[in-house]
Amino acid sequence: MIPDATISKRDAIAALSEFRAASRLISSIQKQAMNRWSEQELDEAVGYTDDELADYRVARDHLVRSLELNPFNPTVHWLLANASREIDDDSELQFSYYNSSLELDPEDDDVLVARMGMHMEAGRMNDAIKDLAELKRLGSYHAEPMTEHLQKALDGGERGKGVRPL
Template identity: 70%
Template sequence: MIPDAHISKQDAIAAISEFRAAHKLISALQKQAMDRWSAGEDFAYTDEELANYKAARDHLLRSLERNPFNPTVHWLLANAYGEIDDDTSKLMKYYNSSLELDPNDDDVLVARMGMHMKAGRFGDAQRDLIRLQQLGSSHAGPMAEHLRKAKDNGEPADARESPS
């Protein structure tokens, strides 16, 4: 849950500055990595890219400290914790807080739904799919098909409805 807070103009400006620094680093490392991956290299970040990603995450955390109400910062933090540390607990925490701030962000819903499916939490994935359908998202159809296939793959019963 995101705490209520008063954000000063100075904090808002500082938060945006930190966000922009993070976004610049993330955009550059994604372009670099995508170029390499498109050339058939291993799907992994180099040590330099990981260092830049960690620096970007630090900028995002400082941005969040100054202004906890930017859902994009939460989403990017989720991705950073997932991609850098494979920390699905923090990843889900920040997807959830992003959606708390912007429940209509279909890109974040798709990402969270994918994590629910990966973990076998099909009920949670179904709830995200219903929200995508309510929003009229272009992602709803393809995600419905992904969910159907995930269910058909016979995930173990004990993995299906574990808590989020």
């Protein structure tokens, strides 16, 4: 739950500065990693190097400072969700940040897709179905491919154990 707060102009500007610093770092890390991953064989493990993870931790620190200054930027919550999983493999914290991001921006279909994927991975198919219904309500271009992924999961072929047809 996002606390009620009054944000000063100075804090809002400082929070944005921290957010931008984190965004630049994350973009750089992802570019490096994507270049390396694209050259890897299909059966090789994909992950971040120790140096990339160190930079990602610095980016996360910027995001945390941004959130402390202004808790109302849903993108900061989303990026912290991703960092929680990528750096610490903390899916519980990741899920919490996705939820707080959606509390601030319930129509962010990219975050809905990410959370829906977490539901599917954890076998929470009823929750995944709810997120899919919201994607459809929003008219998201993600709805069709996520319907296919969920159907495979419900059939037992992708992350699920075969529950029921959509």
